Amino acid sequence: MERTTCCVVGGGPAGMVLGLLLARAGVEVTVLEKHGDFLRDFRGDTVHPSTLALLDELGLAERFARLPQRRVTTVQLPLGPDRSLVTVGDIGALRNTYNYIAMVPQWDLLNLLADEARREPSFSVRMSTEATSFLVERGRVTGVRYRTSDGRTGELRATLTVACDGRGSLARSRPELGLRRFTCPxxxxxxxxxxxxxxxxxxxxxxxxxxxxxxxxxxxxxxxxxxxxxxxxxxxxxxxxxxxxxxxxxxxxxxxxxxxxxxxxxxxxxxDVRLDRLRRWHRPGLLCIGDAAHSMSPVFGIGINLAVEDAVAAARYLVEPLRRGAVGLQDVRAVQRRRWPTTALTQALQRIAHTRVIEPVLAGRPPFGNPRRAQWMTELLTTSRWLNRVPAYFLAYGAVRERPPTASVR
Ligand SMILES: Cc1cc2nc3c(=O)[nH]c(=O)nc-3n(C[C@H](O)[C@H](O)[C@H](O)COP(=O)(O)OP(=O)(O)OC[C@H]3O[C@@H](n4cnc5c(N)ncnc54)[C@H](O)[C@@H]3O)c2cc1C
Known part of the structure; x- marks a missing residue:
């Protein structure tokens, strides 16, 4: 019988960050990734300041800086006269070390995280291995069944299974987790x-x-x-x-x-743009994070950032229970309690952008209901330096900053 301490399903941003942090803290972790490599079609390139600060704390800033990248310091929306673009968030004006969004192909970031994690003896990633269903014993998830690309099947048992398998997650078929969908225009x-x-x-x-x-x-x-x-x-x-x-x-x-x-x-x-989230991100033996717990709209380009922050919070809350080999419901619940407010707030702001800006513009109407209101909103955001910094800071660092477990920092 194959066994690991933490089985991470999915090697996207959430899964690779979680795998790296846990492995560095000495937890045995196995990541299952259904693709043979990280080279996939475009899935977003944005690496936000909070992730840049995390990479710095992990001692990866220099390696990351060597990746081909471009830097973005402003966020612009078509709110001006004749829908011209106006700067609604000036990240470059923030007085933090990382005051830009780095545009880096996602596969480069994932390869960097995977290379670093592979240095840890307690880490393993199995590429071309797809989790096909959960193993459940007496109401507790105890691991997954998997299938490799050459048709081999098996079972991997784990103290905790973390679903990081994106918006098509296996966990989403579990009715007890309750998927809440929001309309997208x-x-x-x-x-x-x-x-x-x-x-x-x-x-x-x-x-x-x-x-x-x-x-x-x-x-x-x-x-x-x-x-x-x-x-x-x-x-x-x-x-x-x-x-x-x-x-x-x-x-x-x-x-x-x-x-x-x-x-x-x-x-x-x-x-197919979707905005949704699970009501419960956990059940005994299972936790969902990243897009598996909440798919985000492309508005503000913060899906990767949120997935990474979920992983950091999950690592911090779960390192100790995983080291003890006993993860209780209160441990996984604590991760949701920590991350839910940021997720709900971010999705609420995306919904406002959908209904006030995107939907009217796509229907040929002015954003914010009428041109005068749009102009007033634009002036408010562009003339007040303080107001301009609020969305910039939120985009850069999110509502709550997450710190990795001390044992994972280098
Ligand atoms: C076209 C597009 C553009 C985007 N642009 C941006 C952007 O500019 N900025 C931004 O922040 N976000 C963007 N996003 C969203 C962003 O990609 C996601 O929010 C982010 O990748 C979520 O990370 P994750 O690790 O939770 O899930 P994912 O990145 O979806 O990773 C899930 C991983 O799990 C693997 N997997 C799935 N099922 C299984 C299984 N059963 N067994 C094993 N492995 C499995 C998948 O192969 C994948 O590697 C974009 C998304 C798309 C589709």
Whole structure:
């Protein structure tokens, strides 16, 4: 029978950070990751100041700084006259060591965490291994059944199983955890366009008629996102790619000269935007964190950050019980109690952005109900340095800062 102390299902940002922190604290931890590597399609590149500060505490700041990256210091929304972009959060103005968002391909961050964790004798990661169901004994989750990509199956028993397997988590099928869904007005399309000499750098937004878009500078190409009203993917595709590119380039005219490089709809991926959270993140023997516990909207780009912070809090609360080999319900409950307020507040702000900005803009109406209110809001956010710092600090560090367990710090 295979056994470990902590079985982490999923090697995304939450799972890899948790694995590293626990292993450094001497806890035996096994991460199961269904893919063979971390090189996947685009899943977000933002590494926020709270994660940068964490990497520093873990002694990884220098290695992280060597990764190819771009720095973003401002957050802009299309709230100005004619939907021009205004800065609603100036992270660069914060007087903290890390006052920027680093744009780093997610696989580079995950590889760095995995390499570092592999140095710990108590850590192991099994790639190409998918957890297929939970082992449950007398109401307690005691591990998982798994299947490898070459068809082998097995059972891994654990004192605690942590579901870090994202928004399609195995745990979400458990009715006792209660999934609460919020309505989202939009879906997102993702595609790439070449980047050329003289283009802007970093994160660039655009707003057109019933249209919002963001471009992420990834060196030789732009990772482009286009927000479309929820459920209109099929209808819009039927209207033709040319029509879409005409709308897109009207919003972002400086990309018009290479719109023709997008040749087919196959190159445009749909992200079904979801906003939800579990009512209970735990049951005996099981804890859910990151997207498994709460899927976030792409608004503010903070899904990775929240997942990492969940992992840090979970490590801090669980190191001691895991070392003792006895994790009680009160231990996993403490993690939810700690992380729930930040999650609920962040989702509430995303819902406000959905209903007050994104939904009206996608319907061709002014944000915040009427142009005068939008102008008033814009002035408030841009003229008051203090008010401008509130969203900046929230984006950078979240509502509550999490500190790793002392035993994991280097
Ligand atoms: C297109 C897109 C763009 C995004 N952009 C941003 C952005 O710019 N900024 C931002 O902060 N967030 C962004 N996000 C959200 C962000 O990716 C997630 O919030 C974040 O990755 C959550 O981390 P996680 O570790 O909880 O889950 P995930 O990153 O989803 O990781 C889950 C891991 O578990 C593995 N897995 C799943 N099921 C199993 C199983 N049964 N067994 C074993 N392994 C399993 C998966 O392969 C994956 O590696 C974006 C998401 C998408 C899809």
């Amino acid at each position: 939009m879906d997102a399309w993702w595609f790439r366009l070449p980047r050329r000499e003289g283009d802007p750098r970093g994160l660039v937004g655009g707003a057109g008629d019933r249209f919002l878009t963001t471009m992420i500078d990834r060196g030789d190409y732009w990772q482009c996102a286009a927000l479309i009203p929820k459920g209109t993917d099929g209808r819009r595709r039927a209207a033709g790619l040319e029509r879409f590119m005409a709308d897109f380039t009207a919003a972002v005219p400086w990309l018009a000269d290479r719109a023709h490089t997008l040749r087919s709809w196959d190159e445009v991926k749909l992200l």
